[in-house]
Amino acid sequence: MQGNALVTFDGVIKRFGNFTAVQKLDLEIHKGEFLAIMGSSGCGKTTTLRMLAGLEAPSEGEIRLGGKPINDLPTWKRDTPMVWQSLALFPFLNVIENVEFALKMRGVGATERRRRAGNWLERMQISEFSERNISQLSGGQRQRVALARSLVVEPEILLLDEPLSALDAHLKVRMQSVLQNLQRELGITFVYVTHSQSEAFAMADRVVIMSKGVVEQVGSAQEIYRAPRTRFVAEFLGSSNIFAGKVASDGTLETATGKYRLPRDVRGNASKSAATLVVLDTRSYLSAAEPGPEFDRVKAKVVGEEFTGAMAKIYLETADGSEIRVQSGYDELADLPMSTGQELYVYWRPEDGHVLPIA
Amino acid sequence: MNDFNRNRFVEFGLRFYILLSFAFVFAxxxxxxxxxxxxxxxxSIPLGTFSTEWYVAVATxxxxxxxxxxxxxxxxxxxVVSTILGFGAAYTDFRYRFSGKSAYLALALLPPTIPVVILGLAMLAFLSRINLSGQSISVIIAHIVICAPFAMAITRLRLSQMDPDLEAAAWNLGASEWSAMRHVIIPFASPAIFGALFITMAVSFDEFAVAWFVSGLNETLPVKVLGFLQGQVSPRIxxxxxxxxxxxxxxxxxAQLLLTGRTMDARAASDD
Incomplete structure (x- = not known):
């Protein structure tokens, strides 16, 4: 992917007083990709985006846009329009004036401005509201105005800071597909900051997971889901059961709850070293009777269940108090005794396990 | 209003009380x-006949x-001057975070809390020392000191209703700091700016004590009124x-129309 980078973060650090919001960030954002930066609040994702937009200055390191360093470029001289979490539409301007704003600031003439803004309103299917006040629009319509207002300058990159967080679930899903289609049609780079895994995984080509100012993992949704790199990522996704222990001399993992075989490709690695095994909750199964020797298993007590239509998520607790989740079809669970406190076997195929590269 | 949880007697009593207060103030x-x-x-009562002779006397x-x-x-x-100063002070508070900010705000809002007689005396002492007493400019300076905090309070209230992302959004869309000021901050604050113009003018128009100390021969109307009173009792007052x-x-x-009108707009906007 060398030479394909539109944005490069090169050893970027951002401190606010004694607090380090972003620690030594090295990241390339490719031309034309949909990149999501995900993490819980305070992880540095928004600070990263704001540094790219020029609203915060890096304390150390360099940010390059199209190969050129932009550290010292004020935000109004960068073409990095942003869609704000609050949308930040101008309440004293009507819809089309909002969209025209960036063109006006760039000295585009009035008729040309109106024409180009009008085109974008049409494209976002909000032409009929062009003379309306912002206060007269619904949440979804405002969202479209905010997008049109940022895209009217035809930038190479669009920054989005949790723009969907204020919408209800139904509208959120619809706006996700609007955003995704828009990004494909325009072929420009989208950098999308969110705390929502479903948003990031649904839309992005690549996802960056951050925690405490550090990038934990970069990869496609599938890569991250199947093979989390760190324990934080596995826990953050919440879709895997995590077993931490030491590699024994026979190549198995010794943990507080039992001995588990490691997947073939990592067996025999560094004996006596610490290792963490994760197993997806959809690849973990439940049974009342002891499963066959081809499976690894752990005994756990049922603590709760969550039914979501055809699927169910069962929460269990092992003897040492760690939580285990099993996700399964409703039918497969029908014959199991499922009262709270019931002891069951949780089992999986050793080859479905994944060993974290960083224990 | 036709809430069945309300006691009609209490309701009536409260309304009567409000009427009484207004009567007391405006009588x-x-x-x-x-x-x-x-x-x-x-x-004196009983009144004589209706007459506009005192108006004629005043007008001539x-x-x-x-x-x-x-x-x-x-x-x-x-x-004009105190609104500009007040806006500057309010914007400083809105935009910047610095040590000693609360002291800055307290100082900026202090003048109206000083007793006017003391303020007037101090103004006279100071202005006469720099040879600026007894002129219109003296009254202007003194009144600006009194009025600017009002302008600041009004503008500050309006700016506090502004989404802080709005200014950054303008920069992000290519507006320099001056353009953002012109195209975003001032339009947003404009009801407060006009409100401040009217209020400060009203305050200056009414203010007597300080003007009495510093005005010299360039008396403002309230000072003139006192002059009349001391000379003779006349219905011209x-x-x-x-x-x-x-x-x-x-x-x-x-000012009130400007300020509350926009507030209601903003409330309607944030409702949906």
């Missing part, structure tokens, strides 16, 4: 208004015109009082 002003149209020389008095001219000139000047009251109230009502 002297109303009396002054009534007596300004009374033909009798002394304000060159001293009153001079006072009015002074008042208006001072008021306009004070309104009622006329001027009515006139000043009407002007001040008009300014305040304008």
């Amino acid at each position: 002297p002003i109303a009396a002054s208004f009534v007596f300004s149209f009374n033909s009798d020389r002394f304000p 008095d060159p001293l009153v015109w001079e006072g009015l001219r002074n008042t208006l000139f001072v008021g306009l000047f004070v309104a 009622n006329v001027i009082g009515t006139f000043v009251f009407v002007i001040s109230m008009t300014l305040v009502i304008f």
